[in-house]
Amino acid sequence: MERAPKGLSEETVRYISAKKDEPDWMLQWRLGAFARWQQMREPTWARVHYQKIDYQNAYYYAAPKNTPKKQSLDEVDPKLLETYNKLGIPLHEQMALAGVAVDAVFDSVSVATTFKAKLNEAGVIFCPISEAIRDYPELVKKYLGTVVPVTDNFFATLNSAVFSDGTFVYVPKGVRCPMELSTYFRINASETGQFERTLIVADEGSYVSYLEGCTAPKRDENQLHAAVVELVALEGAEIKYSTVQNWYPGDENGLGGIYNFVTKRGDCRGDRSKISWTQVETGSAITWKYPSCILRGDDTVGEFFSIAIANNFQQADTGTKMIHLGKNTRSRIISKGISAGQANNTYRGLVSVHPKAANARNYTQCDSLLIGAKCGAHTVPYIEARNPSARIEHEATTSKIADDQLFYCLQRGIGQEEAVALIVNGFCKEVLQQLPMEFAVEAQKLVGISLEGSVG
Amino acid sequence: MLDIKNLHVAVGGKEILKGLTLSIAAGEVHAIMGPNGSGKSTLAYLLAGRTGYDITQGSVTYRGEDLNTLAPEERAAKGLFLAMQYPVEIPGVTTLTFLKTALNAQHRARGEKELDAMSVLKFVRKKAEALKVSEDMLKRALNVGFSGGEKKRLEILQMALFEPKLAVLDETDSGLDIDALKLVAEGVNALRSPSRAMLVITHYQRLLNYIVPDRIHVLAQGKIVAEGGKELAHELEAKGYEHIAGKAA
Numbered sequence: 001m002e003r004a005p006k007g008l009s010e011e012t013v014r015y016i017s018a019k020k021d022e023p024d025w026m027l028q029w030r031l032g033a034f035a036r037w038q039q040m041r042e043p044t045w046a047r048v049h050y051q052k053i054d055y056q057n058a059y060y061y062a063a064p065k066n067t068p069k070k071q072s073l074d075e076v077d078p079k080l081l082e083t084y085n086k087l088g089i090p091l092h093e094q095m096a097l098a099g100v101a102v103d104a105v106f107d108s109v110s111v112a113t114t115f116k117a118k119l120n121e122a123g124v125i126f127c128p129i130s131e132a133i134r135d136y137p138e139l140v141k142k143y144l145g146t147v148v149p150v151t152d153n154f155f156a157t158l159n160s161a162v163f164s165d166g167t168f169v170y171v172p173k174g175v176r177c178p179m180e181l182s183t184y185f186r187i188n189a190s191e192t193g194q195f196e197r198t199l200i201v202a203d204e205g206s207y208v209s210y211l212e213g214c215t216a217p218k219r220d221e222n223q224l225h226a227a228v229v230e231l232v233a234l235e236g237a238e239i240k241y242s243t244v245q246n247w248y249p250g251d252e253n254g255l256g257g258i259y260n261f262v263t264k265r266g267d268c269r270g271d272r273s274k275i276s277w278t279q280v281e282t283g284s285a286i287t288w289k290y291p292s293c294i295l296r297g298d299d300t301v302g303e304f305f306s307i308a309i310a311n312n313f314q315q316a317d318t319g320t321k322m323i324h325l326g327k328n329t330r331s332r333i334i335s336k337g338i339s340a341g342q343a344n345n346t347y348r349g350l351v352s353v354h355p356k357a358a359n360a361r362n363y364t365q366c367d368s369l370l371i372g373a374k375c376g377a378h379t380v381p382y383i384e385a386r387n388p389s390a391r392i393e394h395e396a397t398t399s400k401i402a403d404d405q406l407f408y409c410l411q412r413g414i415g416q417e418e419a420v421a422l423i424v425n426g427f428c429k430e431v432l433q434q435l436p437m438e439f440a441v442e443a444q445k446l447v448g449i450s451l452e453g454s455v456g
Numbered sequence: 457m458l459d460i461k462n463l464h465v466a467v468g469g470k471e472i473l474k475g476l477t478l479s480i481a482a483g484e485v486h487a488i489m490g491p492n493g494s495g496k497s498t499l500a501y502l503l504a505g506r507t508g509y510d511i512t513q514g515s516v517t518y519r520g521e522d523l524n525t526l527a528p529e530e531r532a533a534k535g536l537f538l539a540m541q542y543p544v545e546i547p548g549v550t551t552l553t554f555l556k557t558a559l560n561a562q563h564r565a566r567g568e569k570e571l572d573a574m575s576v577l578k579f580v581r582k583k584a585e586a587l588k589v590s591e592d593m594l595k596r597a598l599n600v601g602f603s604g605g606e607k608k609r610l611e612i613l614q615m616a617l618f619e620p621k622l623a624v625l626d627e628t629d630s631g632l633d634i635d636a637l638k639l640v641a642e643g644v645n646a647l648r649s650p651s652r653a654m655l656v657i658t659h660y661q662r663l664l665n666y667i668v669p670d671r672i673h674v675l676a677q678g679k680i681v682a683e684g685g686k687e688l689a690h691e692l693e694a695k696g697y698e699h700i701a702g703k704a705a
Binding site for chain 1: 504505506507527528529531532533537538540542543544545546547548549553554557558559561562565597614618
């Protein structure tokens, strides 16, 4: 396999940029990020514990992954297939996900083609970011790094230096994107690697809904994932960004699993714009993730709906930041944390109202559900109000699945695991309702699967 | 149908039932009456298989099987139903979703075909009307914000839907006014059948005016202390538990 030399150096950065056939400005941008990263230190404030990562003992570019195509599903890990079946994923999709060579029966190519035609008609750009850097340099230059600056934080800066690929979306003025955009329909999307970079720009008065990830488990050998997602909503635009993350969480003993250090931020740059984040986080050994909204324009709206499930030895430290800069800005946070086994789940959120943000309003609701006696739930809300007209509400609850709830279900014939899934799905309902229909069904099943074996 | 022999049950190491013997045949309705703390609810929970209720001596045979070897959900699938004294709330789960999940779990366990959402809705609607369980109740989260009467009606609706072989009704009359009580009793009576046995547990004789039992057993301090026909309820009402229990002792 073709890959960059081990470790991280200027040479690695140049290698990646050359492989991607990038223009010089992009290389300079990466090098700037790398120089900065060398001055930075890994943050330690999150409630997560892990062995120190040796950044010099990793490969930063290994592509294209010429993994031999499997000839049939018989060659695929049966445990993986079992999960696909539980999720109700159709057979041809299972094959694509598991990397099985598919013949003409598989219609994903034609689906993708009709897809492309429709988007072209609407003028929506939806392509790999490496392609956008070559084909739409002016757009990329104008917006890349403007929401998450190159210097933002240790992991974002690392991503800026070595990102391998990702997604670019541009929705022109006044256009309502004719369909939900999902990387699933982008060919080779599963090969984008561990340092993904996503940039979505919604021009004035436009609307786009973007679905990230796939509910199928990703058995990735890569330990460290450090993605960056930037959203820009101009005047009157709306972006809805939904994630279902189900990466390998490690085994029942806490061995292995993905470290997921992600920086996601949206900028409501124009007046009356809106950004809404919905996330269902069930995978990864460690999740460090705070999808945020900068409410820069007047009358802008930021939303964050989150379900975070941590089972066995998983650790999740996740939440959001709502930065109110403009007048009459509103934000809403609904967070549902579920901990089982020996897992720890932390909600960490910031609501900040700046002096000029007159009449800012925030409503926050953080609910935690505990399953068993060895897990933990923590809520760390930071609130800064520097304008006297701000109205900020925070509600938090912690509960357990009660014995009598479980017994009631059992008595009616519902088995233990189905009962837990039912009760937890009820607990998460407000967030699940935010997901696009086709995603919601799979997400509900995923909630059940992630908690299997957590009771009894 | 149900054969209980010399049953001793401990809860948290404390013996609550101390040698209870009882037998119910298909088609019969039996009542267990007794004062608070006599072990009535313990018997109900034990039959349903709640954890923490342990048989220390004796046996319970249900349709020829040792009940103790079956998990609670297996008992349910095999036709044992417990109408609970305090039905629990499950926030965020609509009543209809719960009913569908339970019905299909039982069907699956018995190797029967599962029902789709439409068939469940039709089936539920058909049974719900008689019990005045409204569409609105079906859409609300299970038991959340339900009145006492609504909760008990929903329990009987479930009994009608699951068509159990043995139904145990634990203090179904508690918290009901007279109109609600009549409605619930009518629902129960409609389910009386030659192939079904019922065990009605109650503190008061009042319920037995509406659900008239074939046999009454009086439970005191973990044992059956008196047995008789339906007239025993009136004697109890007139003379009190102490009189009967005292006479037996």
